[in-house]
Amino acid sequence: MRLHRMAPLQNQRTYLDRYMKFFSRIIALFMLLGIANTSAAAGDVFDEILKRGEIRVGISNMAPWVMKDKDGNHIGFEIDITKQLARDMGVKPVYKEYQWDQMIPALLNKEIDIIASGISITPKRSLKITFSNPYSSSGYSLVSNLALTKDFTSIKDLNSGKVYIGVVKGTVSETLVPKIFPKARLETFKNQQQAADAVVNGTIHAFVASDPAPSYVSLQNPDSVDLPLEKPLLTTREAFAINKRNPEMLAYLNSWVAAHEADSWIKSSYTYWFKSLKWRRKVAK
Numbered sequence: 001m002r003l004h005r006m007a008p009l010q011n012q013r014t015y016l017d018r019y020m021k022f023f024s025r026i027i028a029l030f031m032l033l034g035i036a037n038t039s040a041a042a043g044d045v046f047d048e049i050l051k052r053g054e055i056r057v058g059i060s061n062m063a064p065w066v067m068k069d070k071d072g073n074h075i076g077f078e079i080d081i082t083k084q085l086a087r088d089m090g091v092k093p094v095y096k097e098y099q100w101d102q103m104i105p106a107l108l109n110k111e112i113d114i115i116a117s118g119i120s121i122t123p124k125r126s127l128k129i130t131f132s133n134p135y136s137s138s139g140y141s142l143v144s145n146l147a148l149t150k151d152f153t154s155i156k157d158l159n160s161g162k163v164y165i166g167v168v169k170g171t172v173s174e175t176l177v178p179k180i181f182p183k184a185r186l187e188t189f190k191n192q193q194q195a196a197d198a199v200v201n202g203t204i205h206a207f208v209a210s211d212p213a214p215s216y217v218s219l220q221n222p223d224s225v226d227l228p229l230e231k232p233l234l235t236t237r238e239a240f241a242i243n244k245r246n247p248e249m250l251a252y253l254n255s256w257v258a259a260h261e262a263d264s265w266i267k268s269s270y271t272y273w274f275k276s277l278k279w280r281r282k283v284a285k
Helices: 002-041 045-052 077-089 100-108 172-180 192-201 213-220 247-262 265-274 278-282
Strands: 054-059 092-097 129-131 136-145 164-168 185-189 206-210 234-238 241-243
Touching: 045 054, 045 247, 054 077, 054 100, 077 092, 077 247, 077 265, 100 129, 100 241, 136 172, 136 192, 136 213, 136 265, 164 172, 164 192, 172 185, 172 206, 172 234, 185 192, 192 206, 192 213, 206 213, 241 247, 247 265, 265 278
Parallel strands: 054 092, 164 185, 164 206
Antiparallel strands: 129 241, 136 206, 136 234
């Protein structure tokens, strides 16, 4: 008789154990979902910008992407771009200026929300940050000192241990020059103006930078430098850069680019800053 009574009890316990295991798994699942939702809600920069009422933009002076006018205000293609972006978002743009090689660290440290300064899309940079769809394209070219290169007969003559080629630290040029001119000596500068002055003064043989910077240096100093290349050394695409894991911000930026490519606003602004020199009278000397 006792054996007959024990069987039902064992069945009940087995059923209870299974129920408790199943219930525990359900609780664990809900906890995981809650954690995931909390992480997702923990702050896409898009929501932070809207709540703050301002977008912090990282820039570095590099004509005609970013410059200063005679009153000390920032002007340039990227300034137009980010002012329109801020206007469409209903927020105020706040510009934070850095040396070129300090912009990505500033973004990673969340000192800024976005980089908009003619920053080219590269695989190496994409390991750390996220790029929007591109809204601009440029090429990397060089301007050379006439006196130092007067006996050169080919661009290949720059590939010599006796030749000094300047670049702005942290730009694509810094990795491009060693690939194309591996024997040349690389000189890095903090900003574009320092590198331009060096090639004009004859401290270096050539300066490699994103177009149209070499062209402007040549136009301003026709007796000291020239443009030896007909085609760029490299063609790149430029975009907004933001921190990773900000899907809402990325989606908005891509939509913004698509909308203003469709209405030709980006093309119109690009034409003004890159295809004309009308803006030069505004720039501080």
